[in-house]
Amino acid sequence: MSATDLSAQANGEPVAEVRPRSRARIERLRDFGIAGVLLILFIALTLSSDVFLTSTNLKNVAEQAVAVGLLATAGSLVIIAGGFDLSAGAIFAVSAIVGSKLANSTGVVEGYLVGILIGAALGLVNGIICTVGRINHFVGTLATSIVFFGLATKISGGALIVVPNQSFADLANTQILGFKSSTLIFVAFALLCGFILNFTVLGRYIFATGGNLTAARLSGVPTAVTQAFTYVLSGTAAGLAGLIVASRTLSVNAQTGNGIIYNALAAILIGGNSVLGGEGAIWRTVCGVLILALIANGFNLLGIDPLYQQIVTGLIILLAVGLDAWTRRART
Amino acid sequence: MKRLKTSSVLLAALCLALAAVIAGCGSSGSSTSSGSGSGGEGGEGSGEEVKAALLLNIYTDFTQAGREGVEAVIKKAGGSVTPSNAEFEPQKQLAQCQDAITSQRYNVIILGPADSPSSVPCATQAGEAGLPVIAFENPVGPSRTKVEPQVPQVQGSVVIAPMVDAETTFELVEEACKGLPKCVWIDEIGSRSSSLDETKIQYFEEQLKSNPKIELAQLLEGNYLPSETVQKLPNALAANPGVNVITFESDTNAVAAVPALKSAGLEGKVKLIGDGGSVAGAAAIKAGTMFGSVASFPRSMGEKAAEMALQALAKEKISPNGIDMFSLGEPVKLTKANIAEYTPQFGAKE
Numbered sequence: 002m003s004a005t006d007l008s009a010q011a012n013g014e015p016v017a018e019v020r021p022r023s024r025a026r027i028e029r030l031r032d033f034g035i036a037g038v039l040l041i042l043f044i045a046l047t048l049s050s051d052v053f054l055t056s057t058n059l060k061n062v063a064e065q066a067v068a069v070g071l072l073a074t075a076g077s078l079v080i081i082a083g084g085f086d087l088s089a090g091a092i093f094a095v096s097a098i099v100g101s102k103l104a105n106s107t108g109v110v111e112g113y114l115v116g117i118l119i120g121a122a123l124g125l126v127n128g129i130i131c132t133v134g135r136i137n138h139f140v141g142t143l144a145t146s147i148v149f150f151g152l153a154t155k156i157s158g159g160a161l162i163v164v165p166n167q168s169f170a171d172l173a174n175t176q177i178l179g180f181k182s183s184t185l186i187f188v189a190f191a192l193l194c195g196f197i198l199n200f201t202v203l204g205r206y207i208f209a210t211g212g213n214l215t216a217a218r219l220s221g222v223p224t225a226v227t228q229a230f231t232y233v234l235s236g237t238a239a240g241l242a243g244l245i246v247a248s249r250t251l252s253v254n255a256q257t258g259n260g261i262i263y264n265a266l267a268a269i270l271i272g273g274n275s276v277l278g279g280e281g282a283i284w285r286t287v288c289g290v291l292i293l294a295l296i297a298n299g300f301n302l303l304g305i306d307p308l309y310q311q312i313v314t315g316l317i318i319l320l321a322v323g324l325d326a327w328t329r330r331a332r333t
Numbered sequence: 334m335k336r337l338k339t340s341s342v343l344l345a346a347l348c349l350a351l352a353a354v355i356a357g358c359g360s361s362g363s364s365t366s367s368g369s370g371s372g373g374e375g376g377e378g379s380g381e382e383v384k385a386a387l388l389l390n391i392y393t394d395f396t397q398a399g400r401e402g403v404e405a406v407i408k409k410a411g412g413s414v415t416p417s418n419a420e421f422e423p424q425k426q427l428a429q430c431q432d433a434i435t436s437q438r439y440n441v442i443i444l445g446p447a448d449s450p451s452s453v454p455c456a457t458q459a460g461e462a463g464l465p466v467i468a469f470e471n472p473v474g475p476s477r478t479k480v481e482p483q484v485p486q487v488q489g490s491v492v493i494a495p496m497v498d499a500e501t502t503f504e505l506v507e508e509a510c511k512g513l514p515k516c517v518w519i520d521e522i523g524s525r526s527s528s529l530d531e532t533k534i535q536y537f538e539e540q541l542k543s544n545p546k547i548e549l550a551q552l553l554e555g556n557y558l559p560s561e562t563v564q565k566l567p568n569a570l571a572a573n574p575g576v577n578v579i580t581f582e583s584d585t586n587a588v589a590a591v592p593a594l595k596s597a598g599l600e601g602k603v604k605l606i607g608d609g610g611s612v613a614g615a616a617a618i619k620a621g622t623m624f625g626s627v628a629s630f631p632r633s634m635g636e637k638a639a640e641m642a643l644q645a646l647a648k649e650k651i652s653p654n655g656i657d658m659f660s661l662g663e664p665v666k667l668t669k670a671n672i673a674e675y676t677p678q679f680g681a682k683e
Contacts, residue, residue, distance in 0.1 A: 058435045065428040159531040163450045163475055246424055250451035301432030307392055307418035
C-alpha cells in the first residue's frame with residue numbers, strides 16, 4: 002500500500018470504494034515508473050545489440066554495477082534517515098589502500114577485515130560528527146571527505162599500491178554458481194538493506210527520523226543512533242566496495258574512488274528517492290544503479306563516440322527521471 | 334477518463350522518445366572512422382578487416398592526436414577504429430574493455446591504460462577472447478616505466494617512458510639554473526596522488542642530492558587544470574620571491590602562468606619550463622616566453638600502435654615490440670636554440 006492510500010485511510014476516506022479497481026491498479030503501477038524506464042532501456046538495448054542479451058554481457062553489467070551499487074544502496078538508507086554522505090568515495094579509497102597494504106604486509110584475510118572495519122570506523126566518525134556534533138550533514142561529510150582523501154594520499158604516499166598476491170582477487174573474482182562473488186555480495190547487501198528498511202524496527206526508525214526528526218525524537222525514536230547506524234553502514238559498504246575494486250585489479254591508489262560518490266548519488270536520485278529523507282526504497286536505488294550501468298554498457302557495445310556519450314547520458318537520465326516523476330505526479 | 338487517456342498518450346510518447354535515443358545510439362556511426370583504401374604496413378595478408386577498439390585513458394588534445402595517428406594508418410588499411418574514454422578511471426576502462434570484448438565488434442584492442450598495473454585484467458580477458466592487445470601511451474603491466482610488453486597478451490607496446498620525461502625536465506632545470514650561485518625552483522605537478530607525478534618527484538629528489546645549488550622550494554598541485562594552477566601560483570610566488578625556475582606539468586599551464594608572473598613583477602625574471610611540446614608551447618619558446626619544454630609525439634605514437642595492431646592481426650613478428658615515444662622524433666629537449674627543428678603534433682594553433 003502506498004503512502005497516499007495510507008493517508009487517505011487515516012483520514013477515513015474509503016479509497017478502494019471511490020476508485021474503480023482497474024484504475025486503481027493502473028495508478029499503483031505508476032509507482033513503478035522507474036522500473037518501466039529500466040525495462041524500456043533493456044528492450045532498446047536488446048534490439049540494438051546482438052550481444053546485449055547474452056549471459057556473458059549481463060554478468061558483466063552486474064559486475065560493473067557492484068561498486069556504485071554498494072555505495073548507493075547504503076547511501077539510500079543514509080538519505081532516507083535524513084542524512085547525506087558525501088564522504089563514501091573517500092572512505093572507499095582509504096579502506097582499499099589500508100586493506101591492500103595490509104594484504105601485502107600481513108595477509109589477505111587481515112587486509113579484507115581491517116579494510117572493512119576501517120570503513121565502518123570512518124562511517125562512525127561521520128555519524129558522531131553529524132549527530133552528536135550537530136554539524137550539517139552536507140558540510141560535515143564534505144569536510145570529512147577532504148580529510149579522508151588526504152589520509153588516502155598520505156597512507157599511500159601518493160604511490161600506486163600493487164598487491165602481487167593473486168588470492169587478493171578472490172573477493173571479487175571467485176566464481177559461485179556461475180556468478181562472480183562481487184555480484185553476489187552486492188545482491189546480498191541490497192537484500193540486507195531492503196530487509197532492514199522494510200521488515201525491522203530499525204527500518205521504521207529510519208523512515209521516522211528522515212520524515213520528521215523532531216517528531217521522531219519526541220516519539221522516543223533514538224534518532225542520533227539511527228542516523229549514526231546508517232553512516233556506519235555506508236562506511237562499511239564503501240570499505241567493501243573499495244576492497245572489491247582493489248581486488249579486481251590488484252592495485253589501488255589515492256585517486257581510486259574519485260567521483261564514484263557522484264555516480265552513487267545519481268543512482269539514488271535517478272531511482273526516485275527523495276533527497277529530503279523520510280521516503281525511498283532500495284529497489285528504486287537498484288533500478289537507478291542498473292540504469293546507469295546499462296547506459297554505460299550500451300555505449301560500449303554500440304561503440305558510441307565518447308564525444309557524444311555525455312550528451313546522450315544526460316538526455317537519457319533526464320527522460321528517465323522525468324518519466325518517473327511524471328508518472329508519480331499523475332498518480333496523486 | 335480523459336485525463337487518463339491524455340496521460341497514457343504522453344507516457345507512450347516519452348517511452349518512444351527514450352527508445353529513440355537508445356536506438357539512435359545503436360545506429361550512430363559517427364564514432365567510427367572507416368576507410369576504403371587498401372594498403373597499410375601489415376594486416377593485408379590476413380585478409381581480415383581491421384576493427385580496432387581504441388581504449389583511451391582520457392580525451393585531450395594529446396590523446397586526440399594519438400587517435401588521429403591510429404585512424405590514419407588503420408583507415409589506409411581499410412579498417413575502422415572505435416574510441417572510448419575512461420576519464421582516468423581504471424574501473425571504467427576495465428568495464429569498457431569487457432564490453433568491447435563481449436560486443437564481438439573488434440578484432441584488436443589498442444589499450445591506453447588509465448593505470449598500468451590496473452590494466453592487466455583487460456589485457457588478460459582480451460587474450461582469453463583471442464584479441465591481440467597493443468599498449469599505447471602507458472605500459473600495460475606492473476611496471477610503469479618498462480617499455481617492452483610485460484604480459485603475454487600484449488603483443489606490442491609504444492609508450493611514453495616517464496623516466497625520459499623526468500630526466501629531460503631536470504636537464505632543462507639544470508640549464509636554466511646555469512651560472513646562478515643558488516637556484517630556487519617551484520615544480521607545478523598534476524596531483525600528489527598520481528603515481529606518474531610521484532615517479533617524477535622521486536627522480537627529482539634523487540637528482541637534487543647531487544645538485545646542492547638547486548633548491549626545490551615548493552611543489553604546487555594544479556590537478557591538471559590551468560585554472561587551478563593560475564589560482565595557486567600567486568601564493569607560491571609570494572612565498573618564494575626569489576624564484577628562478579618554474580616547471581609545469583604541461584605547456585598549457587606554463588603559458589597560462591605568464592599573467593601571474595606579470596602581476597608579481599617577475600616577468601622575464603623567472604624561467605618557465607613546460608612539458609609536452611604543444612603548438613602553444615613551441616610558439617612560447619620561440620617568442621622567449623618559455624625557457625623550454627619536453628617534446629612529445631602523440632600522432633607518431635598512434636601511427637606506430639596502429640602499425641603494430643595490423644602486424645599482430647597479420648600474425649607478423651613485431652620487432653621491436655617495445656618502443657619509447659621519445660624515440661619517434663627529435664629533438665626531445667626543446668629550447669629556443671632548437672625549436673625551429675621541431676614540429677608540434679598536438680594542441681590548438683594560437
